[in-house]
C-alpha cells in the first residue's frame with residue numbers, strides 16, 4: 001500500500017475509533033481492559049503503518065510553509081477541523097486512546113513504579129507547551145528547522161535503533177514511567193489545540209449529585225482535572241477517577 005493510503009487508514013482509525021470510544025464511555029462500557037485494547041491497537045498501528053501521527057503532520061505542514069509550499073495547509077486544516085470537532089463533542093478521545101504517541105506514553109505510565117505527581121504543575125505545563133508550539137512554528141517557518149524531528153518519534157516507531165533520536169523517544173518513555181504523558185503535556189501542538197476544544201466539550205466526565213466529595217478522584221487524576229470546576233482541557237479520559245469512585249453514579253461521562 002502507498003504511504004498516503006496507510007496514512008489515510010490511520011486517520012480512519014482515529015476518527016472511527018474516537019466515535020466508538022466516546023460511545024463506550026457514554027454507555028459505561030469502556031472498562032480498563034477495553035481501553036487497553038484500544039491503546040494496544042493504536043501502538044501497533046504506530047509501528048505497522050506509522051499513522052495517525054497528527055503532531056508530526058502538523059510539524060511537516062509548518063515546515064512546508066517555511067519552504068513556500070502551501071498546498072498541505074488544506075490537508076492540515078481539514079484534519080485539524082475533524083479532530084477539533086471530535087474534541088468539541090467528546091473531549092480528548094483521540095489523545096486518550098488513538099494517538100500512537102499518546103498511547104505509548106499511557107502504556108508506559110501503567111508500569112508499577114512510584115509516580116511523580118504533577119497535577120499541580122499542569123497550568124505551568126500548559127503555558128510551557130504554548131510557548132514551545134510558538135517556537136516550533138517560528139522555527140519551521142522562519143528557519144526551516146523541524147523541532148519535533150529531534151524527539152525521535154519517527155525513529156522509534158520505524159525501529160531505527162542506530163539513530164540517536166530513537167533513544168530520545170526511549171528517554172521520553174522512561175520519563176513517562178514516572179510522569180504522566182510528558183510529551184503530550186509539554187510539547188505537543190495537537191495536544192495544545194485539542195485541550196482548548198476539550199475545555200468546551202459537550203461530553204465530559206462530570207460529578208453528579210451523588211458525589212459525596214470524598215476526593216478520591218482528585219487524588220488519582222494525573223492532570224488535576226477531576227475537580228468539580230475543572231475544565232477537562234487536560235482530561236485524557238484515562239478512567240482512573242471512574243475506577244476509584246466509591247459511589248455508584250457519582251461520576252459520569254455525558255452531556256455537560
Ligand code: SF4
Nearest residue numbers: 095099102184188191
Ligand atoms: S497530546 Fe499529542 S502526542 Fe499526546 S495523544 Fe494528543 S496528539 Fe498524541
Ligand code: SF4
Nearest residue numbers: 221235236238239241
Ligand atoms: S483521572 Fe479522570 S479527570 Fe483525570 S485525566 Fe483521567 S479521566 Fe480525566
